[in-house]
Each structure stands twice: as C-alpha cells, then as structure tokens.
Amino acid sequence: MLEITKENIEKAIEKARATKPKVKVIEFRRYAVTNKTTGANYEVKFYKISGKKFAECDCKATKICYHIGASIGAHIIEAEKMHTATA
Numbered sequence: 001m002l003e004i005t006k007e008n009i010e011k012a013i014e015k016a017r018a019t020k021p022k023v024k025v026i027e028f029r030r031y032a033v034t035n036k037t038t039g040a041n042y043e044v045k046f047y048k049i050s051g052k053k054f055a056e057c058d059c060k061a062t063k064i065c066y067h068i069g070a071s072i073g074a075h076i077i078e079a080e081k082m083h084t085a086t087a
C-alpha cells in the first residue's frame with residue numbers, strides 16, 4: 001500500500017494521460033485498469049486511513065503507478081456520488 005501525495009499522483013495522472021488505459025469501476029474504491037495495447041489487467045484499490053489517502057495496485061510497480069493515476073479520476077467521481085448519496 002502506497003501513500004498518495006499531490007506530487008506522486010500528478011506524475012501518475014500525467015503518465016495515464018499518455019497511455020490512456022481503460023478504467024472500469026468494480027465497486028467503490030476498487031477499479032479494473034486495462035492496458036489497451038497489451039490487454040493486461042490490473043486492479044487498483046483506494047484506502048483512506050486517518051485522513052491520509054493510500055492506493056494499491058497489483059502490477060509490479062513499487063510506487064504510485066499510472067494505473068492508480070488512471071483510476072483516481074473515476075474514484076473522485078465515485079466518491080462524489082457516495083457523498084451526495086449519504087448527504
């Protein structure tokens with residue numbers, strides 16, 4: 001599990017914009033990311049612990065990868081929906 005910082009997520013989003021992987025919502029906080037070129041599938045999970053944000057991806061990367069960068073956009077939309085639903 002890796003902590004999301006403003007710096008590392010910005011880099012990951014940049015990479016995601018260049019590679020444009022496909023993101024599918026599995027459930028809230030869980031996303032399936034597909035690399036359109038290789039067809040490889042990865043699962044990204046988001047966590048919130050004591051106000052800090054964390055993410056996990058099942059690819060080989062040991063830092064915030066572009067799969068996480070690609071899913072965060074979907075995650076923000078989902079989080080807003082949840083917030084609206086519970087409000």
Ligand SMILES: [Zn+2]
Nearest residue numbers: 057059065067
């Ligand atoms: Zn990854």
